[in-house]
Amino acid sequence: MSQLPLDLRQRPALGRGDFLVTPANEAAVAWIDRWPDWPAVALCLVGPPASGKSHLAEVWRQVSGAREVAPAELARQGLDSILGDSRALLVEAADVGLALEAERQLFHLYNLLGERGGHLLLTARQAPKRWPLRLPDLASRLATATVAELGAPDDALLQAVLVKLFADRQLPVTAELVDYLVRQIPRSFAAARLAVAAIDRYALARRRRPTVALARAALAERAAELEALED
Secondary structure (H helix, E strand, O other): OOOOOOOOOOOOOOOHHHOOOOOOOHHHHHHHHHOOOOOOOEEEEEOOOOOOHHHHHHHHHHHHOOEEOOHHHHOOOOHHHHHOOOOEEEEOOOOOOOOHHHHHHHHHHHHHHHHHOOEEEEEEOOOHHHOOOOOHHHHHHHOOOEEEEOOOOOHHHHHHHHHHHHHHOOOOOOHHHHHHHHHHOOOOHHHHHHHHHHHHHHHHHHOOOOOHHHHHHHHHHOHHHHHHOOO
16 A cells, blocks of 8 residues: 655755756856856846756855845835845846836835945846836846846756755665656756656655656656646
8 A cells, every 4th residue: 555645845955065057057156156246236047947046046145145025025115124234135036027116116226236336136037128127217227237047957957956856855866767857857947856756755655766667657647747847
């Protein structure tokens, strides 16, 4: 009889040494490492979901001592509450549904950081020039932002990510299994996370070690979700 596993959430490590660097993301990593020697007030990390934007942003926040504010909170808090006397600010998912008042607040924060010689780090799926901004002044400011892209993972990065995801869950993994997954799953970090989670759950329920055969069965159960990640 199969054992029903508990749905325990994994807590990823977010230190600089935990970030896997390959040609797919090395340019973005170099910009984070280059701080505070940035040519503009703002730097925007751009990439698909689960590409490592939040990980790099957290690395920068720890190094810079930056304050962080969610886009939805921009319009609800005053400048002092958001920034205080800090010279660094992080806004994640900045391209998702900014209200007009939030745009105005971000414009003022940008100017204040510029006056202080500080910096603004944004994460987004697209570069600022593609955001549906309604405030021309903010669009003009963000047009000067440095854009650092994190691309879809190459084979080397996808292999490394899979190995790390298995290690985070304390699952033994073979090179054969990793190579199989690289060939089978969509080329994205989101797909890697979904695949490893599915294999973990499947293996735990059956009290078996991960193998290619087990992975094949586990992925078959999540085929629709994996296919959706290719859209």
